[in-house]
Amino acid sequence: MYICSTYKLKSFTVYNTYANFIFEILYAYFQLKCWRYYGAKMRTIDFLNKVRLSPRAVVALIILIANSFIWYMYAISILMEIVKFSLSTRFEILTFWSINFMGTVFFALIGAELANNKKRRYFFLFWILFGIFSSFVLLFYKLNKLLVYAASVLLGASFGLGMPASMAYYAYYTTPKNRSKLGGFTFFLIGVGAFLLNVVKVDDLSVDLLVLIILRSLSLIVFLIDDLFEETFTAIKRCSYHQVIGQRSFLLYFIPWMMFCLVNYTSLPIMVKFLGVNLFNFLTAIEGALIGIFAIIGGFLSDTIGRKHVVITGFVMMGLGYAFLGVFPESQFTIFFYTLADGVAWGMFHTVFVMTLWGDLAQDVSSEKYYALGGLPYLLSHFLQIVIGFYVAEMVLANTIFSFASFFLFLAVIPLMFAPETLPENALKERELRSYIEKAKKVKEKFAKN
The missing domain is CATH 1.20.1250.20 (MFS general substrate transporter like domains)
Structure with missing residues (x-):
């Protein structure tokens, strides 16, 4: 019996050593394959880190x-x-x-x-x-x-x-x-x-x-x-306004941004009338904190998974927020959900649309004109809110404008479906490479313990 146990132990040891050796070969092959696939782009990745x-x-x-x-x-x-x-x-x-x-x-x-x-x-x-x-x-x-x-x-x-x-x-x-x-x-x-x-x-x-x-x-x-x-x-290099406006990718992001700003700011006076000044100011304070927090979170996500995914998520959240307000306007849960959705969306949009996107789209040319045109929806919507917001609040019912806003925000997602991702492919591939290597290391560690 002792001899049998010793034989089993030696067999297991030999098997474990052999399997570990095979795994090391496969792991090295995997790393080599990843390097060959991504190697041509690694110098660009290193440049991005500078x-x-x-x-x-x-x-x-x-x-x-x-x-x-x-x-x-x-x-x-x-x-x-x-x-x-x-x-x-x-x-x-x-x-x-x-x-x-x-x-x-x-x-x-x-x-x-x-x-x-x-x-x-x-x-x-x-x-x-x-x-x-x-x-x-x-x-x-x-x-x-x-x-x-x-x-x-x-x-x-x-x-x-x-x-x-x-x-x-x-x-x-x-x-x-x-x-x-x-x-x-x-x-x-x-x-x-x-x-x-x-x-x-x-x-x-x-x-x-x-x-x-x-x-x-x-x-x-x-x-x-x-x-x-x-x-x-x-x-x-410099570019002209005609070149910027004629760029397809610029328009595919600019149009949804314009629609969002116009819908959001023109509906703001109605929100004040609907909620009352005191409740509106209280929710605005909460929303301001959410905007600051999700500006940072949105920045990390945008540099990790891409700008396009972050923007679409923001539009969907805002559309759901207005949709719930249109269907259940008297619900407290709906009001707080809208506040959450608005804070999250604005935090991410400030990071992407104001600070990031237009610089991405400019690529190898100077981006002054991209930022100048990209800031127009923000300025125009704020101007319209001050000038005509009072009349809109007096003439339009709250439920109507909420349903209208929800429809247009979901509609604004359509151009984004055809918009290109502005985060370079190298950054996305590097994230995938790191993820694969981390998984391989975990499998190796788990196998070594067993």
Whole structure:
């Protein structure tokens, strides 16, 4: 019996050694096969991992973009307060916001065209100083009504002038594998900054205006970073607006983005009327936290599984949110589900549509014009919300607009089905390769234990 047991033990040991040897051969063959399949692309993958700017310069660039958005959002909130005190008729209010919108759009389009690659440092310096001057003009809004209109167009122009260039700079000095991650983190900072400013905001407009001037002046600290404005950006090619609009992939993403912005912002006044101001403000606070969290999550997902999957998920969630509101408008669960869906979608959309997508689509050309055109739906929808949102809320029933919004959001998914994935195939293949190797290692470890 002892001899039999010894024989079985030796047989098992020999079998285990032999099987382990065979597995090692298969595992090595698997790795070699993966390397042969992906080897031609591995140099590109390594290139994607390279950092084009120093960590200090990346932080400075994020600060520049975040500061610009926070400053403009704070400026818009101050303008809304000034309108209440300075303008009385509907025509005056319409004129005020119209010139603000046209100033932002016109100077964004012009700024994308005029941004001089060779003197980009001076362009950004002029842009920031222009914003400080525009904020300073607001201090004299009580002197003359014309100054109110002038401040409106100047603030819009000073925001629009440099945003396409700064976003193009961001797109150039990030890679497709980290662009969404950094974009999500940037919008998280924007959300935190806007929240803190709303907390400390006082009722005195003079104090708010001084805060606005100081806030924009803080952008000047980016010029302390010597390597932020490198001359390597001068080598990139330029494109025309006609080329951008004629690009099929741009339109397949631009049209759904336009539909989403118009549907979401035009239905916002109806949500205020439907929920009431207090409940709406409470849900908005919750939604703001969700937007910040899912901006980061959406950035990681976008750089992992691709931009297209993240965008489609956001559209489906928003469509379901509006569909539930249309069918069960009085349900508390429905209201909170809509808040969740809206927060998740906006968090991911801010990361993808504002920070990432247009830089991906530009590929080997400068992306100023892509960002300028890609930002138009966001600006237009916000303008329409202020101008006609009140009339829409008065004329249209809540159930009708919710069903209408759900239908159009699901309809907007159709162009996305034909849109190409903008995350490079190399990044997706690298993720698959790592996944396969990790699985092989786990099988090896499990087999070795047995």
